[in-house]
Amino acid sequence: MALIIGLTGSIASGKSTVSLMFDEFRIPVVDADKIAREVVYPGEEAYNKIIETFGTHLLREDKTLNRKKLGEIVFDDQEKLETLNQIVHPAIRKRIIEKRDGFVQEGASCVVLDIPLLFESNLTNFVDKTIVVYVDENVQLQRLMERDEFGESEALKRIKSQMPVKEKAKLADAVINNNSSKTATFEQLEDILRKWDVI
Numbered sequence: 001m002a003l004i005i006g007l008t009g010s011i012a013s014g015k016s017t018v019s020l021m022f023d024e025f026r027i028p029v030v031d032a033d034k035i036a037r038e039v040v041y042p043g044e045e046a047y048n049k050i051i052e053t054f055g056t057h058l059l060r061e062d063k064t065l066n067r068k069k070l071g072e073i074v075f076d077d078q079e080k081l082e083t084l085n086q087i088v089h090p091a092i093r094k095r096i097i098e099k100r101d102g103f104v105q106e107g108a109s110c111v112v113l114d115i116p117l118l119f120e121s122n123l124t125n126f127v128d129k130t131i132v133v134y135v136d137e138n139v140q141l142q143r144l145m146e147r148d149e150f151g152e153s154e155a156l157k158r159i160k161s162q163m164p165v166k167e168k169a170k171l172a173d174a175v176i177n178n179n180s181s182k183t184a185t186f187e188q189l190e191d192i193l194r195k196w197d198v199i
């Protein structure tokens with residue numbers, strides 16, 4: 001039986017960074033953020049519902065969704081974020097499961113599901129073990145502002161829309177502290193996978 005690992009953390013805590021490290025061990029990763037982009041391609045059911053609900057001003061000239069604009073709207077209004085979640089999450093969940101099962105059928109002995117909202121959306125029943133990528137809030141804020149070129153208030157709104165990463169760490173089977181170097185992070189991941197007999 002394949003071991004399914006749920007990888008989570010808070011925004012900009014380093015999930016994608018850790019996610020890439022699984023390549024080294026040839027462990028496949030299902031990326032929920034990538035799927036979230038796929039389910040809103042023009043013509044998809046979720047795309048149509050978003051336009052119906054939030055309006056055509058969210059479209060770029062080429063009819064694709066202006067994600068930056070949508071992000072500014074929903075991360076400023078909890079109710080609107082909830083509405084967006086209700087539209088997109090069913091389709092995201094369905095595709096996560098399809099991709100997970102696809103890798104298992106191909107013979108993978110371990111599959112990682114990289115899901116930012118693993119705990120908030122109660123998706124832990126999709127996985128056997130959980131890893132939280134942890135950073136202190138000041139490091140998180142700094143990295144988020146640098147990566148996405150957000151001002152402090154914009155970055156804080158996004159951080160506050162999720163369960164604090166400290167709380168997530170308490171719920172995890174294993175925690176990776178990503179405050180220092182990427183090498184130190186890689187070593188922690190290696191230790192966890194060794195302990196779980198994955199490598």
Ligand SMILES: CC(C)(COP(=O)(O)OP(=O)(O)OC[C@H]1O[C@@H](n2cnc3c(N)ncnc32)[C@H](O)[C@@H]1O)[C@@H](O)C(=O)NCCC(=O)NCCS
Pocket residue numbers: 010011012032033036067068070071074081084085088092115116117158161162
């Ligand atoms: C609001 C949107 C359009 C903004 O797009 P943008 O390209 O700026 O951000 P991106 O999708 O790359 O997400 C960046 C990070 O924001 C955080 N985030 C995204 N969606 C949410 C959400 N609904 N609630 C809390 N945090 C979120 C995650 O940590 C994610 O890794 C987009 O995030 C979205 O469609 N969100 C709803 C889907 C969702 O819940 N995605 C999370 C994976 S399940």
Ligand SMILES: Nc1ncnc2c1ncn2[C@@H]1O[C@H](COP(=O)(O)OP(=O)(O)OP(=O)(O)O)[C@@H](O)[C@H]1O
Pocket residue numbers: 009010011012013014015016017018033116143144147178179180181182185
């Ligand atoms: N150990 C580290 N040292 C320095 N910079 C790091 C480290 N880990 C991650 N970063 C940087 O911090 C930023 C956030 O990391 P990453 O994109 O992996 O976070 P994430 O949790 O996947 O974010 P999101 O929730 O938005 O998808 C990136 O610019 C990344 O290069």
